[in-house]
Amino acid sequence: MRGASSLLRRLASTSAPTLNGYSETAVRCLSTGTELKSLLAEKIPEQQERLKALKKNYGGKEVGNVTAEKVIGGMRGITGMLWETSLLDPDEGIKFRGYSIPELQKTLPAAKEGGEPLPEGLLWLLLTGEVPTKEQVAGVTADLAARAKLPAHLPAVLAALPKDTHPMVQFSTAVLALQPESQFAAAYAKGVPKTKYWEYAYEDSMNLIAKLPNVAAHIYRTTYHGGKLIGFKQNLDWAANLAHMMGYEEEEAVELMRLYQTIHADHEGGNVSAHATHLVGSALSDPYLSFSAGLNGLAGPLHGLANQEVLGWMLDVKKQLGDNPSKDEVKDFVWATLKSGKVVPGFGHAVLRKTDPRYMCQREFALKHLPDDPLFKLVSLFYEVVPGVLTETGKVKNPWPNVDAHSGVLLQYYGMKEQNFYTVLFGVSRALGVLSQGVWSRALGLPIERPKSVTMGSLEKMVQK
């Protein structure tokens, strides 16, 4: 591996810079993507042995208890799944392979010195557990670019949907429409041995991740810009291409896209989109089928759709209370929302018990780039007012803002005002985490998921024993 990097450095110094400062030859050398796949191949046997030993030596140990409340309460608090790519701490928030978001911002390669991380670097980290070099990230960028082209039938599939179809429905449909290209499904049908499943899951996952910016931009341009498509650029990184094909070229907007695509990627395994992807994948449904299932979960208003809901709710506040509402006016508005039977979108969390670090890093981005934006001021006012109101209800376990409370404000600042599209951007990012874990699930030979369910009658008998 180190040999490949130094070879790349040598190659990079011999010809004119193209992609992120690397020569055409260097990029071509890595564009096969073999370095990432071979590093994975090197790491997998060790992890398979680790899991085997865990099962053999400690398989009988208890790691928690299941109460009737947990059975009724959406399995909240039950440890019941392996998820290697990230781990969530209720107070500290998400860590990707052990790295917090501020650590990633410092550690992962960026497009320019001091800039936001390139999501391709996060993909490498999620898959291998190692922080990549700049050269390795350039290799992933080139590999994804080589896989990015959409099949000819895809636009026709999307065009057949009614015009007002929600972008998330279009997105999930598009992912299913890519499924005929599944190498995993084809290999399974041919009867390849289980030991090779991960390789086909890897190829499908990389192909899918590569195509998602094209898919998302196609949906965006056809839904909101009269179908005027903008072409893919070979010399742009993955997130920059997404911004470019959507119609956003300004460097700050591109940096936001890189940050957005990095921080939404993974949130351990129990959230709805990750768990749905994992569950469906456990039946050996291929990455296209399983990721589409995950997207359908992400489209729910208590999960990823909340970022769309937040902007709508904020615009309602603005419409009713004007640009500079007082704290008391906002407080009354929050109470009115609660009394009407609705949740306050962007606040609360099933696991987190402090402000989401993904919220904080978006807030820092706003403080740096758009401190005077009226909607940012409004979102800051909510941060001051909403937690107090939710605490007063006496039932909300976490009154603090989550990631969705902030993202829309940043997107609209750079002109992406179509809030119904926001969850598609979330979904593009989420692919990095759930598909990386999917590769590991197949590599580790994780079995079909099948928790036990009970009827109320059988639960009553169990608790009365």
Ligand SMILES: CC(=O)SCCNC(=O)CCNC(=O)[C@H](O)C(C)(C)COP(=O)(O)OP(=O)(O)OC[C@H]1O[C@@H](n2cnc3c(N)ncnc32)[C@H](O)[C@@H]1OP(=O)(O)O
């Ligand atoms: C990327 C993401 O998915 S982050 C989450 C995005 N979702 C949102 O922002 C939607 C608003 N938030 C919520 O609805 C919730 O906080 C959830 C779904 C995120 C978590 O739900 P839970 O784990 O059930 O939260 P919790 O245990 O605190 O719920 C207790 C009660 O407080 C209510 N509650 C929790 N958060 C809120 C909120 N933001 N507004 C109003 N009520 C809330 C719950 O609805 C529940 O009420 P109930 O007992 O009458 O059914």
Ligand SMILES: O=C([O-])CC(=O)C(=O)O
């Ligand atoms: O962890 C959760 O339940 C929801 C969430 O924040 C995410 O999936 O990003």
